[in-house]
Amino acid sequence: xxxxxxxxxxxxxxxxxxxxxxxxxxxxxxxxxxxxxxxxxxxxxxxxxxxxxxxxxxxxxxxxxxxxxxxxxxxxxxxxxxxxxxxxxxxxxxxxxxxxxxxxxxxxxxxxxxxxxxxxxxxxxxxxxxxxxxxxxxxxxxxxxxxxxxxxxxxxxxxxxxxxxxxxxxxxxxxxxxxxxxxxxxxxxxxxxxxxxxxxxxxxxxxxxxxxxxxxxxxxxxxxxxxxxxxxxxxxxxxxxxxxxxxxxxxxxxxxxxxxxxxxxxxxxxxxxxxxxxxxxxxxxxxxxxxxxxxxxxxxxxxxxxxxxxxxxxxxxxxxxxxxxxxxxxxxxxxxxxxxxxxxxxxxxxxxxxxxxxxxxxxxxxxxxxxxxxxxxxxxxxxxxxxxxxxxxxxxxxxxxxxxxxxxxxxxxxxxxxxx
Amino acid sequence: xxxxxxxxxxxxxxxxxxxxxxxxxxxxxxxxxxxxxxxxxxxxxxxxxxxxxxxxxxxxxxxxxxxxxxxxxxxxxxxxxxxxxxxxxxxxxxxxxxxxxxxxxxxxxxxxxxxxxxxxxxxxxxxxxxxxxxxxxxxxxxxxxxxxxxxxxxxxxxxxxxxxxxxxxxxxxxxxxxxxxxxxxxxxxxxxxxxxxxxxxxxxxxxxxxxxxxxxxxxxxxxxxxxxxxxx
Ligand SMILES: Nc1ncnc2c1ncn2[C@@H]1O[C@H](COP(=O)(O)OP(=O)(O)O)[C@@H](O)[C@H]1O
Ligand SMILES: [Mg+2]
Numbered sequence: 081x082x083x084x085x086x087x088x089x090x091x092x093x094x095x096x097x098x099x100x101x102x103x104x105x106x107x108x109x110x111x112x113x114x115x116x117x118x119x120x121x122x123x124x125x126x127x128x129x130x131x132x133x134x135x136x137x138x139x140x141x142x143x144x145x146x147x148x149x150x151x152x153x154x155x156x157x158x159x160x161x162x163x164x165x166x167x168x169x170x171x172x173x174x175x176x177x178x179x180x181x182x183x184x185x186x187x188x189x190x191x192x193x194x195x196x197x198x199x200x201x202x203x204x205x206x207x208x209x210x211x212x213x214x215x216x217x218x219x220x221x222x223x224x225x226x227x228x229x230x231x232x233x234x235x236x237x238x239x240x241x242x243x244x245x246x247x248x249x250x251x252x253x254x255x256x257x258x259x260x261x262x263x264x265x266x267x268x269x270x271x272x273x274x275x276x277x278x279x280x281x282x283x284x285x286x287x288x289x290x291x292x293x294x295x296x297x298x299x300x301x302x303x304x305x306x307x308x309x310x311x312x313x314x315x316x317x318x319x320x321x322x323x324x325x326x327x328x329x330x331x332x333x334x335x336x337x338x339x340x341x342x343x344x345x346x347x348x349x350x351x352x353x354x355x356x357x358x359x360x361x362x363x364x365x366x367x368x369x370x371x372x373x374x375x376x377x378x379x380x381x382x383x384x385x386x387x388x389x390x391x392x393x394x395x396x397x398x399x400x401x402x403x404x405x406x407x408x409x410x411x412x413x414x415x416x417x418x419x420x421x422x423x424x425x426x427x428x429x430x431x432x433x434x435x436x437x438x439x440x441x442x443x444x445x446x447x448x449x450x451x452x453x454x455x456x457x458x459x460x461x462x463x464x465x466x467x468x469x470x471x472x473x474x475x476x477x478x479x480x481x482x483x484x485x486x487x488x489x490x491x492x493x494x495x496x497x498x499x500x
Numbered sequence: 501x502x503x504x505x506x507x508x509x510x511x512x513x514x515x516x517x518x519x520x521x522x523x524x525x526x527x528x529x530x531x532x533x534x535x536x537x538x539x540x541x542x543x544x545x546x547x548x549x550x551x552x553x554x555x556x557x558x559x560x561x562x563x564x565x566x567x568x569x570x571x572x573x574x575x576x577x578x579x580x581x582x583x584x585x586x587x588x589x590x591x592x593x594x595x596x597x598x599x600x601x602x603x604x605x606x607x608x609x610x611x612x613x614x615x616x617x618x619x620x621x622x623x624x625x626x627x628x629x630x631x632x633x634x635x636x637x638x639x640x641x642x643x644x645x646x647x648x649x650x651x652x653x654x655x656x657x658x659x660x661x662x663x664x665x666x667x668x669x670x671x672x673x674x675x676x677x678x679x680x681x682x683x684x685x686x687x688x689x690x691x692x693x694x695x696x697x698x699x700x701x702x703x704x705x706x707x708x709x710x711x712x713x714x715x716x717x718x719x720x721x722x723x724x725x726x727x728x729x730x731x732x
Contacts, residue, residue, distance in 0.1 A: 087606070088599075395598075398593075399658070400587070402581075402583075404578065
């Protein structure tokens with residue numbers, strides 16, 4: 081009977097051509113759109129994690145309340161032992177220390193007087209080329225001129241700040257900021273290299289120095305503003321990060337001590353969680369809308385086709401099929417068409433996605449969203465299944481609605497079609 | 501005493517219309533015996549198709565009893581009536597007899613697929629049925645490659661392939677020329693005699709009437725005469 085149904089579909093162009101094309105095109109579009117959205121999101125997540133949030137982040141409770149202001153005066157101090165405990169306890173996470181602080185760049189003229197000043201955000205990281213944060217921050221890739229700092233008097237500067245301040249390599253600049261204890265601090269640095277991350281927020285006015293340079297300057301021996309945690313498999317997953325943070329906070333957070341550590345999942349920092357959620361809902365709603373819209377389109381084409389086939393249905397009832405069987409075979413046809421269409425649609429969508437790369441730098445000029453310059457799509461099993469089932473469901477939905485019209489018709493009415 | 505396979509008692513059929521019910525059939529009392537070659541004869545609109553559809557359980561009577569092969573048509577549910585048709589009743593219509601996307605073989609095979617018969621047995625029965633109607637050389641042809649007469653012969657093969665108890669033929673010759681009409685009538689008569697199948701025709705075609713062993717005249721939905729011919 082199955083091959084009988086298959087033959088029936090594919091020998092009758094009216095039965096397959098329109099629904100199949102509609103399903104293929106829609107599923108391909110959907111798969112591409114989802115993989116693009118996911119690609120965008122994954123890029124955002126990767127970059128945000130890498131440069132700012134980690135998959136999780138440990139800060140002091142006080143710091144966590146002003147997270148966006150990077151209040152380095154609320155840093156965690158003397159964390160060496162704690163860090164060792166955490167590393168032992170959570171081997172699935174790599175912990176790295178970072179200090180972010182705001183500073184004023186002062187460029188002196190030949191006589192040592194202020195020539196120009198600019199605000200900057202300083203990222204103090206472990207700049208040891210053998211360490212993993214060096215690679216995580218993609219220093220080598222980002223270096224546009226010069227080289228990475230070799231000792232604590234050297235610093236990296238973003239290309240935009242570099243140009244705006246008319247600097248040259250090896251120029252000396254002064255950084256002004258405040259220590260953890262609130263007193264003013266200043267220190268001279270030599271520019272060893274210029275970096276361009278392709279990320280607007282970093283390229284506008286950032287400096288990168290080694291932790292060992294920042295700590296004495298900020299009076300923060302053994303401390304860190306933020307400790308970022310990265311899952312060793314490098315994949316962010318909201319549920320996993322959330323449960324890790326819950327576990328951590330039960331052990332280490334003391335509600336009465338505002339300098340006790342607290343772990344925040346990436347999703348709990350800034351807009352990331354919101355964006356991830358919007359993305360998930362977006363996918364769900366988009367696929368549901370597609371099911372409904374496609375379903376309506378296929379319902380209508382199914383109705384037209386059904387009217388054309390009343391004679392056939394009547395004849396089949398006479399030969400001994402029940403209405404239920406006629407109905408279910410109509411659904412089987414839709415299932416087969418939906419299956420084939422979705423399969424082809426997913427493949428085409430995946431193929432387009434695979435070869436798609438978009439240069440986002442044009443759009444990033446006015447945006448502070450942390451995505452990479454070249455955006456590629458992310459094909460996941462989720463996208464494949466969502467695309468596939470959207471096609472399949474809409475086909476079956478359309479046919480089941482169209483089929484009701486046939487089902488509800490009086491048997492003898494179907495026969496009227498035979499007589500004319 | 502012959503076995504009566506269709507019993508109709510005080511049957512009436514009304515269709516709802518704009519101005520109340522329209523009685524297409526009234527006071528029908530008929531019996532059909534196994535092996536009969538009979539026909540319902542009357543002008544267009546006299547109720548022939550309605551009567552055949554009720555006997556074939558494609559429609560239900562509004563009044564009275566109709567019993568076909570021991571089953572009460574008026575109380576059969578969808579499923580049971582489809583099983584009755586699938587197993588015991590063959591239909592031949594005036595037009596649209598064949599599924600256009602399937603070839604001769606597949607059209608004839610379809611009723612057996614519904615009966616879930618195994619492949620080897622099915623193939624033998626399909627080939628036999630196609631041979632009965634003399635279309636073995638057209639086995640792979642699609643309906644649109646066949647003449648009207650050939651299509652009707654395929655329809656006969658399809659109705660007969662499962663060796664049903666009862667064949668209902670609704671004006672089967674209406675679209676055929678005389679030569680083809682006689683051909684298919686000969687075929688049906690022979691099959692009826694060989695297999696003992698009961699045939700009930702609906703017709704107003706003299707050629708068909710000349711073959712019938714029993715002629716039931718229908719006038720405005722009522723039986724006006726019921727004659728058994730002798731010596732045909
Ligand atoms: N479904 C229906 N609804 C309303 N009237 C019908 C319906 N089917 C048949 N009729 C009417 O019943 C009468 C008998 O029809 P039918 O059995 O088709 O006659 P015949 O087959 O003898 O030409 C006709 O007047 C026809 O208009
Ligand atoms: Mg009729």
